[in-house]
Amino acid sequence: MKQKEDFMREAIRLSVEKMEEGCGGPFGCVIVCNGEIVAHGYNNVLGSNDPTAHAEVEAIRKACTSMGTHQLADCELYTSCEPCPMCLGAIYWARPKKVYYANSREDAERIGFDDRFIYQELDKPKSERQIPMEQLLGDEAKEAFEKWVAR
Ligand SMILES: [Zn+2]
Numbered sequence: 001m002k003q004k005e006d007f008m009r010e011a012i013r014l015s016v017e018k019m020e021e022g023c024g025g026p027f028g029c030v031i032v033c034n035g036e037i038v039a040h041g042y043n044n045v046l047g048s049n050d051p052t053a054h055a056e057v058e059a060i061r062k063a064c065t066s067m068g069t070h071q072l073a074d075c076e077l078y079t080s081c082e083p084c085p086m087c088l089g090a091i092y093w094a095r096p097k098k099v100y101y102a103n104s105r106e107d108a109e110r111i112g113f114d115d116r117f118i119y120q121e122l123d124k125p126k127s128e129r130q131i132p133m134e135q136l137l138g139d140e141a142k143e144a145f146e147k148w149v150a151r
Helices: 004-020 055-067 085-094 105-110 116-123 138-150
Strands: 028-033 036-042 075-081 098-103
Touching: 004 028, 004 036, 004 055, 004 075, 004 098, 028 055, 036 055, 055 075, 055 085, 075 105, 085 116
Parallel strands: 075 098
Antiparallel strands: 028 036, 028 075
């Protein structure tokens, strides 16, 4: 029976291998369900020109596709680094039962992957963020919400 350290070592192995192949930053992830790896993910931002192709998001997409579900309730996620805000959001949407991480956010910051500014942006008024947000046509967009509630 594989131990949690075995799963994390696989995430770490991926983080090294795929970084050395030029796929992107040094980040790997595996998702485990009932003691078996159901999906691998690695940072493929450079390989796919996709800024959302982080290890955790890639692994969540693959796990959900292979298991035919949009929720990973019985799964555990092993990531070689503490998730960034985007991946943390994706993890909450996918709802695995536990997350294990190896490198910390502070470790990532020391090598140039700094998520701190995104956390700081969340605390600012929408109009004062680096990328300003402005509400537009809120009333018209409510049609879809009303139809959803009516279903
Ligand atoms: Zn991320």
